[in-house]
Amino acid sequence: MNDEVIYLDHAAATPIDAKVLAAMQPFFADDFYNPSAPYAPAVKTRREYEAAKQLLARTIGAKSDDLVITAGATESINLAFASVSGHVVSSSIEHHAVLAAAKLHDVTFVEPDKKGIVSADKIKAAITPKTQLVSIALANNELGTIQPIRDIAEVIRKERERRLLAGDHTPLYLHSDASQGVGQLDVNVARLGIDLLTLNAAKVYGPKQVGLLWAAPLVVLQPTIVGGGQERGLRSGTENVAGTVGFAKALELANDHRKFEADRLQKLRDKLQKQLVDAFPEAVLSGNLKHRLAGHLHISFPNLDAERVLFALENRGVLVATGSACAANKGTRSHVLTAIGLAPEVADGSLRITLGHLSNDESIAKAGTILVEEITKEYARSTR
Amino acid sequence: MNDEVIYLDHAAATPIDAKVLAAMQPFFADDFYNPSAPYAPAVKTRREYEAAKQLLARTIGAKSDDLVITAGATESINLAFASVSGHVVSSSIEHHAVLAAAKLHDVTFVEPDKKGIVSADKIKAAITPKTQLVSIALANNELGTIQPIRDIAEVIRKERERRLLAGDHTPLYLHSDASQGVGQLDVNVARLGIDLLTLNAAKVYGPKQVGLLWAAPLVVLQPTIVGGGQERGLRSGTENVAGTVGFAKALELANDHRKFEADRLQKLRDKLQKQLVDAFPEAVLSGNLKHRLAGHLHISFPNLDAERVLFALENRGVLVATGSACAANKGTRSHVLTAIGLAPEVADGSLRITLGHLSNDESIAKAGTILVEEITKEYARSTR
Numbered sequence: 001m002n003d004e005v006i007y008l009d010h011a012a013a014t015p016i017d018a019k020v021l022a023a024m025q026p027f028f029a030d031d032f033y034n035p036s037a038p039y040a041p042a043v044k045t046r047r048e049y050e051a052a053k054q055l056l057a058r059t060i061g062a063k064s065d066d067l068v069i070t071a072g073a074t075e076s077i078n079l080a081f082a083s084v085s086g087h088v089v090s091s092s093i094e095h096h097a098v099l100a101a102a103k104l105h106d107v108t109f110v111e112p113d114k115k116g117i118v119s120a121d122k123i124k125a126a127i128t129p130k131t132q133l134v135s136i137a138l139a140n141n142e143l144g145t146i147q148p149i150r151d152i153a154e155v156i157r158k159e160r161e162r163r164l165l166a167g168d169h170t171p172l173y174l175h176s177d178a179s180q181g182v183g184q185l186d187v188n189v190a191r192l193g194i195d196l197l198t199l200n201a202a203k204v205y206g207p208k209q210v211g212l213l214w215a216a217p218l219v220v221l222q223p224t225i226v227g228g229g230q231e232r233g234l235r236s237g238t239e240n241v242a243g244t245v246g247f248a249k250a251l252e253l254a255n256d257h258r259k260f261e262a263d264r265l266q267k268l269r270d271k272l273q274k275q276l277v278d279a280f281p282e283a284v285l286s287g288n289l290k291h292r293l294a295g296h297l298h299i300s301f302p303n304l305d306a307e308r309v310l311f312a313l314e315n316r317g318v319l320v321a322t323g324s325a326c327a328a329n330k331g332t333r334s335h336v337l338t339a340i341g342l343a344p345e346v347a348d349g350s351l352r353i354t355l356g357h358l359s360n361d362e363s364i365a366k367a368g369t370i371l372v373e374e375i376t377k378e379y380a381r382s383t384r
Numbered sequence: 385m386n387d388e389v390i391y392l393d394h395a396a397a398t399p400i401d402a403k404v405l406a407a408m409q410p411f412f413a414d415d416f417y418n419p420s421a422p423y424a425p426a427v428k429t430r431r432e433y434e435a436a437k438q439l440l441a442r443t444i445g446a447k448s449d450d451l452v453i454t455a456g457a458t459e460s461i462n463l464a465f466a467s468v469s470g471h472v473v474s475s476s477i478e479h480h481a482v483l484a485a486a487k488l489h490d491v492t493f494v495e496p497d498k499k500g501i502v503s504a505d506k507i508k509a510a511i512t513p514k515t516q517l518v519s520i521a522l523a524n525n526e527l528g529t530i531q532p533i534r535d536i537a538e539v540i541r542k543e544r545e546r547r548l549l550a551g552d553h554t555p556l557y558l559h560s561d562a563s564q565g566v567g568q569l570d571v572n573v574a575r576l577g578i579d580l581l582t583l584n585a586a587k588v589y590g591p592k593q594v595g596l597l598w599a600a601p602l603v604v605l606q607p608t609i610v611g612g613g614q615e616r617g618l619r620s621g622t623e624n625v626a627g628t629v630g631f632a633k634a635l636e637l638a639n640d641h642r643k644f645e646a647d648r649l650q651k652l653r654d655k656l657q658k659q660l661v662d663a664f665p666e667a668v669l670s671g672n673l674k675h676r677l678a679g680h681l682h683i684s685f686p687n688l689d690a691e692r693v694l695f696a697l698e699n700r701g702v703l704v705a706t707g708s709a710c711a712a713n714k715g716t717r718s719h720v721l722t723a724i725g726l727a728p729e730v731a732d733g734s735l736r737i738t739l740g741h742l743s744n745d746e747s748i749a750k751a752g753t754i755l756v757e758e759i760t761k762e763y764a765r766s767t768r
Contacts, residue, residue, distance in 0.1 A: 005425065012426075013418035013622070021412055028405055028591075034397035037705060038691070039698040041389065042396075071455035071593060074611040074621035097611030097620060104610065202622060207412075209455060209593055209624040224608055226488065227458040227481030236481060237458035238397070238586060240593040307422070314423040321421060 004317045006363045006370075010295060010356030011141055011180060012321055016246070017205040017357070023249040024207065027242035035239045036228070049241045052248035056212060059248075059255045060197060061188035068213045068221065068231045069244050073179045073200035075224075076213035077101050077135075079235070080175045080196045082222045083215070084132035091118040091136055093143075093336040098135055098177060106130075115288040116143040116340050120151035127159055127172075134174050138192070139181035142336040142352055143287030144296025146185065149176055153193030173219055179203045179211075183254045183356070184262045184294045195219055199251070201243065205357060206250030210243035265295035265355045268364045272353065273297050275368040280375060284346050286337070295355035300342065304349035304378055312374040318367050321352040388701045390747045390754075394679060394740030395525055395564060396705055400630070401589040401741070407633040408591065411626035419623045420612070433625045436632035443632075443639045444581060444598060445572035452597045452605065452615045453628050457563045457584035459608070460597035461485050461519075463619070464559045464580045466606045467599070468516035475502040475520055477527075477720040482519055482561060489517075499672040500527040500724050504535035511543055511556075518558050522576070523565035526720040526736055527671030528680025530569065533560055537577030557603055563587045563595075567638045567740070568646045568678045579603055583635070585627070589741060590634030594627035649679035649739045652748045656737070657681055659752040664759060668730050670721070679739035684726065688733035688762055696758040702751050705736040 033042035035049050050064065057064040070076045074097040081088065081101035090102045092109040093116060102109070108126045112118045118136055127134070134156060139146045156174045163170060175196035178187045183204045189197050196219060201210040215221050227236030254261075276299055277283055284300040301309070306322040313320055337347040355364070417426035419433050434448065441448040454460045458481040465472065465485040474486045476493040477500060486493070492510045496502045502520055511518070518540060523530045540558045547554060559580035562571045567588045573581050580603060585594040599605050611620030638645075660683055661667055668684040685693070690706040697704055721731040739748070 009418070009421060009423075012421050013416055015413040015416040018413065029399040029402065032397055032399040032592075034393075037393060037396050037703075038694060039393075039703045041703065071459070071624075072621045075455070075609050077611065078609045095611075096613065100610035100613075100620065207626075208416075208622060209627055225459050225462045226484035227461065227479075228484075229480065236484065237456045238592060240455075242591075243593055310422060319421075319423045319425065 006318045006367045007358045008318060008320045008353045008355060008367060010358070011144075011203075011352065011354035014203060014205045014356060015358070016207055017250060017253060019253060020206055020246045020249045024242040024246040027245060031241070035241060036230070045241055049239050049244055052241075052245040055248040056244070056251055057214075059187075059251045060199070060214060061190050062214050065232075066214055066217060068215070068234045069240060069247075070211045070213055070235060071209045071240075072202065072211040073097060073177060073198050074211075076198035076200075076211045077175075077177055079213050079221060079224050080135065080198060080215075081105065081133065082224050083196070083219055084171065084173065086132035086170065087128055087130040088133040088135065089123060089126045089131055090134070092339040093118070093140055094135065094137055095141055095177060098137065099335075102135065105133075112145075112339055114340055116140050116145035116286070116336070117288050117291070118147050118152075120148055120155045123152050124155045127155070129163075129168065130170065131159075132171055132173065134172070136174075136176055137180065138176050138178035138185060138187070139293050140287070140336065141180045142334060143298050143340070144180075144293035144354075145287040146181065146291040146293065149174075149192050149194065157193070171220075181293060182251070184258065184265065186258070189214060189216075201247035201250055204250050204254050207243045207246045210240060210247045212247070262294040265359065268359055268361070269295055269297050269355055272355075272364050272368050272371075273299070276371060279372045284342070286340065286342065286350070295359070297353040297355075299351055299353065300346045301349040301351075301375055301379070302346045304375065304382065306349050306351055309349075309351065309375060309378050312378060313370065316370045316374065318370050321354070322350060390702045390751045391742045392702060392704045392737045392739060392751060394742070395528075395587070395736065395738035398587060398589045398740060399742070400591055401634060401637060403637060404590055404630045404633045408626040408630040411629060415625070419625060420614070429625055433623050433628055436625075436629045439632040440596060440628070440635055441598075443571075443635045444583070445574050446598050449616075450598055450601060452599070452618045453624060453631075454595045454597055454619060455593045455624075456586065456595040457481060457561060457582050458595075460582035460584075460595045461559075461561060463597050463605060463608050464519065464582060464599075465489065465517065466608050467557065467580070467603055468555065470516035470554065471512055471514040472517040472519065473507060473510045473515055474518070476723040477502070477524055478519065478521055479525055479561060482521065483719075486519065490514075496529075496723055498724055500524050500529035500670070500720070501672050501675070502531050502536075504532055504539045507536050508539045511539070513547075513552065514554065515543075516555055516557065518556070520558075520560055521564065522560050522562035522569060522571070523677050524671070524720065525564045526718060527682050527724070528564075528677035528738070529671040530565065530675040530677065533558075533576050533578065541577070555604075565677060566635070568642065568649065570642070573598060573600075585631035585634055588634050588638050591627045591630040594624060594631045596631070646678040649743065652743055652745070653679055653681050653739050656748050656752050656755075657683070660755060663756045668726070670724065670726065670734070679743070681737040681739075683735055683737065684730045685733040685735075685759055685763070686730045688759065688766060690733050690735055693733075693735065693759060693762050696762060697754065700754045700758065702754050705738070706734060
């Protein structure tokens with residue numbers, strides 16, 4: 001990346017950490033063997049693959065046997081939804097992958113509150129005796145709002161208990177896509193109380209096209225890709241050894257530095273937020289400010305054209321998003337901002353600023369100055 | 385890889401070419417942007433992704449718009465089969481991915497001849513008015529036998545013509561997985577006369593977990609992974625820029641050197657074959673010796689335990705396979721060898737020796753000597 005660039009879109013993509021790439025390197029041209037081959041070097045490659053899966057499992061407090069390595073969060077989400085055929089419950093502010101997978105089922109989308117929180121009570125009200133899956137992201141990818149997954153898990157637990165006592169064997173699982181939160185939040189599956197977990201290496205300084213789906217032992221997964229029977233028959237195809245080793249290293253690093261990094265990013269984010277709110281008192285902060293990812297800042301400048309600001313910022317080397325990358329690409333207003341009831345003239349002036357490894361005191365101070373200058377200019381232009 | 389090792393299992397896995405890795409390198413930590421993000425560096429990343437797809441398309445004589453980038457051949461095959469709901473025709477010697485995907489449909493498996501050729505006549509006989517897909521690999525992954533795809537395509541064309549004249553709109557497509565042949569055979573889709581083509585980067589000195597499915601414009605694909613709508617809605621998930629750039633480079637290199645490399649490998653393979661057949665006149669060569677991948681040698685030593693030979697060879701640094709890696713891993717007799725009618729005492733003494741980039745005069749001469757010595761020892765032991 002150009003040294004002049006100040007990257008503030010860590011929620012969309014992250015660069016591979018040098019330590020992660022170093023861990024992957026041996027598997028490109030040296031230990032390149034097919035892990036299913038019988039000779040010793042391939043058996044060693046398989047062992048390194050299994051060790052990487054064990055490391056991944058350990059960092060989420062799970063067993064390696066309950067992981068399926070996939071080509072990313074979208075595939076994991078599709079695999080999670082394929083485990084059920086009945087009614088599903090999700091929220092209207094989920095990532096497009098969850099929305100699309102949910103729509104293949106009979107689905108109820110719960111609305112969030114004005115701060116983007118999906119309450120356990122609303123989930124409870126949406127669950128019917130036929131509901132088989134509830135899917136809520138740990139943290140919303142646009143707002144950074146952290147959802148009350150433990151409370152939702154408790155609702156699920158009680159409904160399961162009710163069904164058990166009633167002799168009703170309809171399964172009910174809780175799935176959470178924690179791709180967006182994994183660098184800054186605890187993703188221990190037992191503490192979260194979930195049954196299915198999706199993670200994505202590309203959001204945590206690991207390689208692209210690697211993800212995992214963890215499923216509790218009682219969950220019966222149905223493969224979406226059949227073939228050679230890899231991953232216990234749940235996801236066929238030659239194993240991605242380099243990618244999985246890189247993913248494990250990335251998750252281990254995230255785990256080791258989570259507290260430190262979250263504190264660091266929160267301080268930087270709060271400083272930038274204060275600078276912008278002080279300069280533009282009319283600015284609207286979205287999301288739940290108490291329960292929010294440390295590096296996330298969603299801020300709207302009423303009556304401003306965020307896309308114009310984005311390009312003005314880009315000209316000065318500051319890269320931010322107007323919404324999630326997928327939605328932005330389609331030129332439509334964010335479904336998340338619509339769902340939390342942001343007025344169109346506020347929503348259209350929204351920037352999503354997400355800090356991460358590439359952020360430091362200097363770059364954030366410089367970005368703050370440039371943001372204030374460019375937004376001031378744009379306000380001046382638009383009110384002329 | 386250890387310099388002492390003589391790798392003769394190129395059909396199972398190939399090391400990433402140094403040029404391919406160099407082409408991928410910028411996309412790991414520098415141009416790591418989400419191709420769907422709106423700012424210029426991300427737009428540049430998207431352009432490089434699109435350029436890589438165009439290069440891939442060019443090498444197979446297709447248009448970039450008709451490619452779907454996947455996580456490998458298995459996913460591509462699943463996507464190809466998901467395009468139809470009716471009867472399918474395949475052969476009993478296909479890769480496990482094709483067998484498994486085919487079994488999700490009403491399927492007729494055609495038997496090959498004794499040399500592993502799936503004849504166009506047998507395909508013709510298996511096609512019913514309800515058949516919607518025929519899937520035959522360009523080259524068999526165990527025997528290396530090259531299938532008469534053009535003849536099969538002609539059968540398909542005639543059946544389509546018949547349906548058209550009869551006012552029958554039932555679609556009929558021909559899919560071929562050319563993963564195994566791409567380094568040594570022409571894979572121009574128009575010349576092959578096919579409607580769907582699967583390729584895998586990992587078999588052609590590209591990265592693992594990258595593949596493509598090409599589909600002719602008239603084929604209506606159904607996504608197996610839904611979400612953000614990438615790849616024209618046919619395969620959602622953030623694009624694998626590094627992997628696709630690597631795949632394109634690998635396919636370009638294969639295309640540029642195909643003739644030279646096929647000639648080189650054929651000479652080496654023929655030399656090794658002669659050495660083994662001279663030393664063991666009872667050896668059985670399987671597959672069609674005229675229509676066979678240049679680097680492929682399938683040879684059986686009757687009444688020998690191939691697994692023992694494999695481990696004896698491994699101790700001396702020579703890595704070969706007893707069958708395809710997937711099947712070998714399951715400890716069952718190869719379905720391909722059963723289908724071509726190899727007697728059990730011949731099948732169980734089978735080695736699959738596949739040459740490739742890592743093979744040269746010196747290594748093949750050395751491997752020949754070691755093979756003769758170890759097989760001689762094993763025959764001596766087993767007849768004691």
